[in-house]
Amino acid sequence: MDMPSAQQAIASNKHAWDASAELHKDTANWKALLKSVALADFSRLDPTITALLQEVGVAGKDVVQLGCNNGRESLSLFSLGARSVVGVDQSRAFLQQAQELAEVSPHSPEFIEADIYQLPERVHGRFDIALVTIGVLGWMPDVAAFMQHAASTLKPGGTLVIYETHPFLEVFDPLAANPLLPATSYFQRDPLVLQESIVYEGLDEIPGPTSYWYVHTLGSVVSGAIAAHLQIEHLQEYPHCNREELYEQYEHQPAQLPLCFTLTATKRLA
Template identity: 65%
Template sequence: MELPTKENAIASNREAWNDSARHHKDSPEWQVHWNAVAHADFSCLDDTLTGVLTEVGVDGKDVVQLGCNNGRESLSLFALGARLVVGVDQSVAFLEQARELASRSPHAPTFIEADIHHLPGELHERFDVALITIGVLGWMPDIGEFFRHVAKALKPGGALVVYETHPFLEMFDPEAADPYGLASSYFRREPFVQNEPIVYEGKVEQQAAPSYWFAHTLGDIFSAAIAVGLQISHFKEYPHSNREELYDRYQQQAAQLPMCFTCVAVKR
């Protein structure tokens, strides 16, 4: 397979996500959030992420979410006491949804269109906390460069909080004839490619721009963070899934896989 350049992968992923937005807005989850965000204490964050953010401390802080999608998680940060929240995403279509949800909320986050590699200068060294949640790292072709730009957004002493799917899961295909057989190498370097719309559940049988998903090992992630001056202060793995329901089948096994992780890295 001929691999795309980093720039082409980012551009194609942007196009794929812009196309994807309409499918997500058709889901029952959209209406649930549309009704719920009107409440000041709205939060869609699970207990795991809420616990880590509470320990790090969000109350009274300035927070940026990198890869904010439709803004539901950015809006949830106000329930933890965030003073100011900025959500960044490269998908115009999802940012439109984020602003729609925010219009229903008593809070006033700011949403900015940018890919992480081209953060506006006014966001540099501005935030006490940066948040990355499920799925963001896999869309990044160069994890080292990604973390370099993440670090730029943090004030000295600021903390990056990551809540991500565990890279071990990329070795399995829940839709394969044998979903427990190893389908891919942990050290895979070529991206997974999808030519249908990106949806969280099921499939949409339509043609879409190719989307490129890059698997990064834990070693890749930690090394990239350390190389840009981020000091790992917390790392924990969990047996529950925080991704598509298809992966729920790997939970509660006698030989249990690590399914997701949290990590906190502080800018020195």
Template identity: 55%
Template sequence: MVSHKDVIASNRDAWNASADHHRRSAEWARLTDAVADKGFSCLDSTLTEQLNQVGLTGKAVIQLGCNNGREALSLFALGALEVMGVDQSSEFLKQAHELAERSHYSPEFVEADIHELPATLNERFDVALITIGVVNWMPDLGLFFSHVARTLKPGGKLVIYETHPFLEMLDPEASDPWRISTSYFQAEPLVESVAIVYEGKGEANGQQSYWHVHRLSDQLMGVVGAGLRLCAFNEYAHSNREDLYDVYTQGEAQIPMCYALVAEKL
């Protein structure tokens, strides 16, 4: 059985190995131009509305799992005074620094395993943000959320905008995309050895990555167990994943595809 530390290290190496693929994409070229706009934001309307309700004006915000920094940079357009992005991938953080240099803002980026955040981040932030795809890379939700909670000042808010775990049961590329293909209660992570991409299929690269299918109940209890009080929770029928998941937004049948959660540190 692979240890949690080995899983985290493998995921870090897999993301680092995938960074060049993302940098060679058309999306990267678009981003390098777009971030020069003072009002730049790549956040969709659902997350923008949620963050506006929480209120970022004049506040210190930390994003856990910031990838190339595009979402961290977007927080300034919503009024954030100070922004920090944390990620364990040094290669994606290089991209984050490059985007920041092209923007009007100066976020801080920290390379760290979110399960072992430096004590200097404790009770420093008014808002902590987690967006799509972060939770599933975490092998230990209890440990993960305990460190997330430590970054918040008393009264600070955690905002999560994530894929709904219901989607993990479906395969949008199957001949019948509506057929249940995976157990909701799958305990073992999905292991792959291909480049991590947002669209299409990644090329085999020999770097193992571990994707954990966490039930919604585990995610909610992880938040509560970290000493956070649930303030708001909403499920949505729209997708915040790759375009191929749009197949589930067509037709009369609607399924939960993503959710937004707000919790407060007691």
């Protein structure tokens, strides 16, 4: 099979995300979101990223979330005292959901529809913190270029904060007969071709538009940040799962895998 160009993959992924948006509406999770987001201290950030953001210092800061999905995490940043929050995503359908949540919330984030490789000028050099959370990097064909664009949003001295699935977890197939046996190479560079709708929060797999998932080694993530003139301040790996419930089977193993990681990197002053 011929692999798509980066732009073809980005376009396919945008279409797949837009098509999947309705699968996440009219669910118990969505109804719970609509109810809880009205609270001033609303947060869907787990303890790991909450503690890290408190350490970095969100209070009084301008924050952008790159790959904000339905905006639930962007809205959560106000509970940590963010002065302003902007969420960026290329899926118009999910941003419409973000606007619905924002209308119920007492807070006023801004949401921008944009390909992260083509960010609008108005976000350049504007933020103290750029946040990237679970499941963003895998949709990015070029992680080094992604880091350049993430860095472009930061003020000098601003901090990139990443909380992601550990790429080594991508070696395993949780649906395989033996899910603890490596199924693919950690160093595979061609994307995984997906033919299922993009669903999370325990929904069953159903056929959907083709999308492309890229596995970036931890070394390529770190090297990309360094090449973008970001100073690595923190890198920590964890044994807990921060993605779909299907992957929770990899927790509490005698030979424990790294399941997720956090990274912070600061934009150099000069």
